[in-house]
Amino acid sequence: MTATANTAMSKAEEREARRRAKRLKRFDSPWMNPKLLWGAGILIGILLFGFFGRLLWDPELVFIGSAPLNLPPLGFENLRGDGGSTAHPLGTQSSGRDILALLIVGAPNTLFIGVIASLIGMAIGIVLGFSAGFIGGRTDDVIRVIADVMITIPPLMVLIVFQTSIGEIGIVMMGVLLSGFMWQSPTRLIRAQVLSMRESGYVRMARLSGASTFDIMFKEMLPNLVPYLFGSFIAIATTAIVTAVGLETLGLGPQRVPTLGRVIYEAIDSAALLRNMWWWWGIPTALLATMFIGLLLVNLGLDEVANPKLRKV
Amino acid sequence: MGRRGKQLVLGALGVAVLLALIAIPYRDPMSGDAPIAREDTVIFDLDRSIKNPRNFNWLTPGVKRLHGAHQAMWEPLFVLNYANGELEPWLGLSIESNASHDVWTLVLRQGVEWSDGEAFDADDVEFTARMLMDSDAISAREAIRFKAQVDDVEKIDSHTIQFRLKQPNPGFHIENFGVLNFSSFLVMPEHIWRGQTVGSFDFFPPIGTGPYTFSSATSQRAIWDRDDNWWGARAGFLELPAPKRLVWIETGGQENRAQLLRSNQLDAGQHLALGIFEAIQARNPNVVSWHDGFPYSWTDPCPRQLEINATVEPWDNPAMRKAIAHIVDRQQIIDIVYEGSTVPSKTMFVQYGAMQPFIDAVVDAGYELPTRANLEAAHAIIEDNGYSMGDDGTYVKDGVPLTTRILANTASAETTGTVDLLVEQLQRAGIDARSVPVEDGVFWGEVIPLGDYEMSYSWLSCGSVNEPWASMVRYTNNSMAPIGERAPGYNNTGRWDTDATDRYTAVVNRIGQLSLGDPQIPGLVAEAYRELDAETPFIPLVQAAKVLSFNETHWTGWPRANDFYVHPMHWWNSTHLIIHQLEKADGGP
Structure with a gap:
């Protein structure tokens, strides 16, 4: 009896130990840190809300005159005493x-503007950052000075005038316009990283093995910068979304296509x-706040991936 | 004195200088003078900024009058009072015509003085009239209209002037001197203006004959202080008005205007959306409007409409303009933009009682505008003109989508709201329409008079309130300007100029020569309207319901439906009548 009990206990302990080891192994990967998971979960949730929302709800309700005016949410009353x-x-x-339709269509649009601006900004930043850091000399001087000057220009002011x-x-044009102010940070970041990697053994x-400059930059060095690039991508996407929402809240930006900033402007x-x-x-506003929390968590999570010192023991 | 002592003295001196600098209040050279209590001040709403606060030459482009200049300082000769339909004498005492209505004699009131003490007399009127007739630099609509009508002016004696017209006009006195709508012929002081170049003179500081004198102005506000030596009080014309100071402030958007009214920092507000007005009144019952209950609003004499540039393809084709007219759903504009507080336009005219015979004539002739859209008719016309519906729901012809841009003046939420809805209606009908927001100064100063638009939302057939000619003449080709040159008086800015325009112009000119009340007029209106209906140079939309707010916390006596002594547009030259009726809410002096 005792022996059987002991055996059962040891099996249970073994199972528990295996489960713990598996869990540890799972979280051993820096990509599985909770901040990154939570942040990505929030952003994916917003995207799914937009995707499935369009299937389950009528997106045509975003247009003027498609619903009764000034109705409160279900369970509430407006100033005239009408119920939801x-x-x-x-x-x-x-x-x-319809507010629900505006959120379903507007939230992904707001994210989309950030993604477009960030993708273009990153692409420019990668090319210029690598060129400045790896080629050096006059190329570095020119790119560095332009990036340093551009980074001091407040984007909101220029974009308002524009x-x-x-x-x-x-939406796409808005993203393209914003990208003009989103390449400077990645350029500087990548340049700094490339400068330190340029003299590494593998480079x-x-x-020595005769690889071309292009191959060294984009086949050898670029893969080592992936965590930095992801981090930078999320950071500038956040900046782009903040700037876009700022413009939209001032009544600029896309007018017929809903975005969260436009909804707030009209309010x-x-x-x-x-x-x-x-x-x-x-x-x-609550949805925007959630979106920014998601972006912040992803950014912090990617920081941990790129910088092992930030990881908890 | 030791070194430490010197340091102490220098330090003390430094502190003293600093304190002195702080203590001397900064004085804006353009700010108002002596402080006047809020209880003695009336604050009016300005829905646009003052582009050039140091320019009062109202004849030149971009210079405004509605920041108090023509409500407080420049008085009208007469005021057509919408309340009783009478032409009330002000600086003028009487005006009469000969039997053929081509010679008009104006008699001025005795004892009128400019605020600098100079006498106001026939010399000033004659000088102003000649200035308008001789100058090419003027752009104000009232000035253009006067210039187009008057052939010669002659001073008969110190208080009598005679105007000889180019052609008979029975409505000359009301159109030019009666503040028919917004403003009128404003007399300028000869002793200040003589020798000045009309196009460049800035008339600063300005003077007038009104009971208030200019105190200061910035781009956001203008201040006018009561002139206790006003001629009117001395001559026994009227008592001094009760407010000691009048202020016009730019309120910005509806939200700001609403908060100012709610917190009693504004006494007379411009238009607010109905729901916003209800929200303010729920919080501050002292804020009232024209009616006590729904729809609260006053019907503005300028019905809203869509202007179309008849020189731009494909809108130079009358059939395509007609298609747009079929797409417009007036009831939806009323339901959404006006929250049910107005009615659709049946014709181009304001639907006041005095206009009913002319509206009926148009309706009886079969030209009444529909309330609802007729998309089938619109699609048929567009397809007949070679367009086919593309996969994305937009009409295409030879690979080119059917597009349009509608300009919206950003000064008013009512404007932008209506244009957004029109864009939606056109988009749903297959026209890729876009709204283009344009700042007020650019809208009225550049794009509209120069014809630099495809479509625009405005009220350019505004004019008639008791006869049809004043509105109809605005679409004649009597004084056409080519695109790129200023349309005189903002008339026919869409440059409608076809054979139909010739026929229309001939009939409207005949109407202009008939006396008010002539039984031929309704029939002629219907005859002219046939051309408007066929060619659709513009599309009347809805009657303009204005929810104007008055705050009775500090001042009472505002014009309202139950106290209709004058129309309530406090940005018009007729505001003089309102100001003289205001009384302190607490009954104080």
Whole structure:
């Protein structure tokens, strides 16, 4: 009896030890750190909300006049005493747009602007950063000075002037415009990393073996910078989204295509605060805050991947 | 004194200088003078900034009058009071025409003085009239209209002037001197203006005959202080108005305007969306509007419409303009932008009682505008003109999508809201429409008069309130300017100029020569309207319901439906009548 009990206990301990080892192994990978997982989970959740939302909800409700005006969310009342409706569970705004539809279409659009700006900014930053760091000399001087000068120019100010002069723009154009202010940081970061990697053994070896500059830069060195590049990508995507939301909240940017910033602008412009229409500005603001928390967590998580000193023992 | 002592003295001196600098209040050279209590001040709303606060030459482009200049300082000759339909004398005492309506005699009130003490008399009127007639630099609509009508002016005596017209016009006095809408012929002081170049003179500091004199102005506000030596009080014309100071401030958007009204920092507000007004009134019951209950609003005499540039392809084709007219859903504009507080336009005219015979004539002739869209008719016209629907839901012809840009003046949320909705209606009908927000100064100063637009939202048939000619004449080709040159008086800015325009112009010119009340007029209106209906040079939309807010916390006596002594547009030259009716809410002196 005792022996059987002992055997059962040792098996249970063994199982527990194996489970613990498996868990440790799983979290041994720096890519599986909780910040990164939580952040990625939030962002994926927003994207899925947009994707499945379009399948389950009518995206046409984002357009003017597609719903009754000023309805509160289900379970609430507006200033006139009208109650919410199941047809518009998060309420509607004063032009007859459905808030849920605006979130479903607007949130991915807001993220999309950041991704476009970040992708283009990163691509430019990688080319310029590698060229400056690896080639050096005059190339480095020119790129460094341009990046240093450009980084001092406040993007919001320039973009306001630009947008007011060209009129309405679309989502892609907005991303492209923002990318003009998103390449400087990755350029500087990559240049600094390349300068320190340039004299590494594997780079010298590649050079001795006759590899071309392009191959050394993009086949040998680039893979070693992947965590930095991811981190940088998320950081500039965050900056791009903040800038885009800033422009949209001022009434600039895409007009017919909904974004979260545009929804907030319309709420401010129509005095939603005074009219107690909290659902109009509050829900998109909460979603934006969630999006930024997700981006911050991903950024912190990627920092841990790139910098082992930040990992908890 | 030792070294330490010297240091102490120097330190003390430094501190003293610093304190003195802080203690001397910074004085803006353009700020108001003596402080005046809030209870003695009336604060009016300005829905746009003052582009050039040191320029009061109202005749030149971009110079505004609605920041108090023509409400407090420059008085009108007469005021057509919408409340009773009478032409109330002000600086003018009487105006009469000969039997053929081509010679008009104006008699001025005695005892009127400019605020600098100079007498106001026939010399000033004659000088101003000649200045308008002789100058090519003027752009104000009132000045252009006067210049187009008057052939000669002659001073009969110190208070009598005679105007000889180019052609008979029974409505000359109301159109030019009666503040028919917004403003009127404003008399300028000869002793200041003589010898000046009209196009470049800035008339600063300005003077007028009104009970308030200019105190200061910036791009966001203008201050006017009561002139206790005003001629009107001395001559027994009227008592001094109660407010000691009038202030116009730029409020910005509706949210800001609403907060200022709620917190009693604004006494007279511009238009607010109905829901916003209800929200303010729930918090501050002293804020009232024209009506006590729904729809709260006053019907502005300038119905809203969509202007179309008739020189830009494909809108130079009347059929394509007609297609746009079929797409417009007026009821949706009312439901969404005006929250049900107005009615659709049946014709180009404001739907006041006095206009009913002319509206009826147009309706009876079969030209009444529909309330709802007729998309089938629109699609048929567009397809007849060679367009086919593309995969993305936009019409295409020879690979080129059917697009349009509608300019929206950003000064008003009502404007941007309507344009957004029009864009939506056009988009859903297969036209790739876009809204282009344009700043107020650029809108009225450049793009509209120069015809630099495809479509724009405005109220350019504004004019008629008791007869049809004033609105209809604005679409004649009597004084056409080519694209790129200023359309005189903002008339026919879309440059509609076809054979139909010739026929329309001939009929409208006949109407202009008939006396008010002539029984031929309704029939002629319908005859002219046939051309408008066929060619659609512009598309009337809805009657303009304005929810104007008045705050009774500090001042009472505002014009309202239950106290309709004058129309409530406090940015018009007729505001003089309002200011003289204001009383302190606490009953104080």
